[in-house]
Amino acid sequence: MANTKPDDEIILFEREMKEFWTKLKNIYGTEQISQTLALRDSCKESIKALSEKWSKKLKEGDLMIDKIQEYSNEILQQNQCISENQERLTEIKVNLNQEEEQKKDLMDSIQELKEELLKKKEIISSKNKAAKERVERLCISKELFKERLGLEIRRIHDEQLQFIFRHIDHKDPDKPYLFTLSINEQGDYEVTSCTPPLDCIPEFQLKVRETNNFSAFVANIRKAFTALSYKQSA
Numbered sequence: 001m002a003n004t005k006p007d008d009e010i011i012l013f014e015r016e017m018k019e020f021w022t023k024l025k026n027i028y029g030t031e032q033i034s035q036t037l038a039l040r041d042s043c044k045e046s047i048k049a050l051s052e053k054w055s056k057k058l059k060e061g062d063l064m065i066d067k068i069q070e071y072s073n074e075i076l077q078q079n080q081c082i083s084e085n086q087e088r089l090t091e092i093k094v095n096l097n098q099e100e101e102q103k104k105d106l107m108d109s110i111q112e113l114k115e116e117l118l119k120k121k122e123i124i125s126s127k128n129k130a131a132k133e134r135v136e137r138l139c140i141s142k143e144l145f146k147e148r149l150g151l152e153i154r155r156i157h158d159e160q161l162q163f164i165f166r167h168i169d170h171k172d173p174d175k176p177y178l179f180t181l182s183i184n185e186q187g188d189y190e191v192t193s194c195t196p197p198l199d200c201i202p203e204f205q206l207k208v209r210e211t212n213n214f215s216a217f218v219a220n221i222r223k224a225f226t227a228l229s230y231k232q233s234a
Helices: 006-028 030-140 142-149 201-211 214-233
Strands: 151-156 160-165 177-183 189-195
Touching: 160 214, 177 214, 189 201, 201 214
Parallel strands: none
Antiparallel strands: 151 160, 160 177, 177 189
């Protein structure tokens, strides 16, 4: 038996199978075996049908899973898009708030400038009014000064007044002694020129600003011109 060839083993196996089926037929009968075989074939068909059915369902399930995954990806993209849009909206809101704050600051600055400009206009108007009133008073006093002090007052450029004294130099009564007066931005009297020059002009100018006694101011200048004339004649 140990020396049996492979072909002999196959032949021997087939012989043994035939003997087994012959014995099986003798024991159970041909009809019962046929039923068993039919049952086996029926089971095979049922298993095949179930396999095909479940295979189809599995494919449908795979398709459903793919579809769900696709929907999940779309939802994820939509969420990302919404998140980006929300960030943009937040940035836009921040920019709008900043612009509103800048606009408010600008409007506040404009309002402050308007109020400041209005105050300056009121101040300037008040100073101009005061200056005009002073000029008018000076013009009203023109004849009085001319008669008593030999003074002539002329209005020249830039709203300045020129005061011309005569009858000071007894050798030359028509010789003019003059000074030019204006009202500065602060509303104060200011001597812009003096011929011949007098060293006491700053002192007289300061005094008239303190006392607002213009007549005394003009009289003091005339006295100073007279004293200078006597000094030059001596």
